[in-house]
Amino acid sequence: MITTTITSSLRDALEDLGVTPQPTVINLEQPANKGHGDWSSNIAMVTAKNAGWAPRELATEITKKINSALPEGIESVTVAGPGFINFTLSPLWLHNVLLRVLEQGITQFGQTDLGQGKKVNIEFVSANPTGPLHAGHARGACYGDSIANILQAVGFDVEREFYVNDRGLQMNLFADSLLARKAGDQVPENGYGGAYVEEWAQKMPDGLSQEEALSWGCEHAKEDQRKTLEMIGIVFDMWFSESSLVDSDAIDHTIRALEEKEATYEKDGAKWLKSTDYGDDKDRVLVKSDGEYTYLTPDAAYHRDKFSRSDWLINIWGADHHGYIARMKAAMEALGHDPEQLTVTITQLVKLVRGGHEVRLSKRHGEVIELREIVEEIGPDATRFMYLLQSVDTKQTFDLDLAASKVMENPVFYVQMAHARLRSIQAKAETLEMWPLPVDNANLSLLTHQRELDLLRDLYNFADVVQLSARELAPHKIAIWLRELATSVHGFYHDCYVIGDGVSQELTNARLQLVEAARTGLVSGLNLLGVSAPNSM
């Protein structure tokens, strides 16, 4: 790694100069400003004070030392600003980046073994089986699937899981609503009044009992949700049924396990969890005075089950569930699990805008935008890319008109267009029988144009971006990187003709390799987001 070369050269220089105390770590960063080189170290500023040096003076001495025997791959070392030491890499080194990208190809580019096969279970969407998925489920769906892709790319063994709340009060209300509609009656108080209920009721067979209607409704809803998710390329490994926890007595076992840990008590005819002992701000009821479980109890049993199958649990919940995190972690800790191995990511709300106005959602009046509608309106690629372009920590404003438009301000088209252009160059080269071409036949040292080097620098960063987005569970970093790479591709396309226009055959050959490397980057990044890379637009 070039960064190791740089840090060890800094370390050697510091030792040669007899600087004490020596710094424990040497950090490098990639300056935002290209004029500051490829890598920069602040080590002189960090070390100077304790070692009794002036920062700039120390930086100058270090630079002299390194310049006296410049390591391979480094073109220059300079001092700048208050004492930064800036390293510029040689084009030769960047050409090795190209070789590595081509060697790894789309299937391996950016992949690492950070996860070392650790089993991670990602639970997301988990919508109630009482109706179609709506716009509110979309962000968590795209996000969850993308971090699943990313964690797979960095070496985790990933399971995608959907928890189905197929029992309890809401399900009973749903079944009653279907039956009422079937009989031509009004839905009961607090029932489900959406238009789809009417529609589904007509499809439901006659003469079902409440239990049968519940089961039919649940299956119908699950199937509807599964199909919608498939439209945007999301396929779950596991649909976990809440009622199966009743059948297997897992809920009672969980309560007993909590009792054995003396984490429960009885009060006012109910059974409580001493969650305050584990960091929650209130104790929580497990079994109500009427003998029913609260929502927490089956969910605790469910998480206990997941811990028996996985090393690390990730839950993706909507903003309205954040208050639930502390009690779930408390329940897991009480059961003897490490709450650190349960990560809950909260996705903030999305405001939909269409025609310049906010689209108001009112579940009560059955006015919801179904996820299916969004996908049909703007397509699966735009749906995923737009939701993933922004950090889920922030409220998002989602402009449906923009996402649907096939114009340049639509970022998904901008990125996909970059890919289509590269493919069209390759297609032309294929017609002329110039491509494919083994990379050994190309003279990469001809790639010296600023646009070409920009592309190589972007490609070099990909593995780091993937790792960072995995660590922070932040797929938007991939989306941002893709947009930057696309910018470099368009610039290259504009300024560096690959075929014709007086370009020598030798340069054409070298540039064709770069085209394939850039294409590899675009496809690899888009794959992590679950967005396609079309050959033409």
Add this chain to the structure above:
RNA sequence: GCCCUCGUAGCUCAGGGGAUAGAGCAUUGGCCUCCGGAGCCAUGUGCGCAGGUUCGAAUCCUGCCGAGGGCGCCA
């Protein structure tokens, strides 16, 4: 009242303690005999407020202001 997330350009958003805070769109002006002009280049404006930590803060800490969400024996 308490808890969570957020507040960056006219708009939508990036910004892993560093240098002159970045993209895209919008504005204005350039660039098409040429691999797809669905593009490229140039162009002004900004870190909610006040303290603190640090050689250095948009970033970390505290308080305040503002936005959204949550504080049930609902799910």
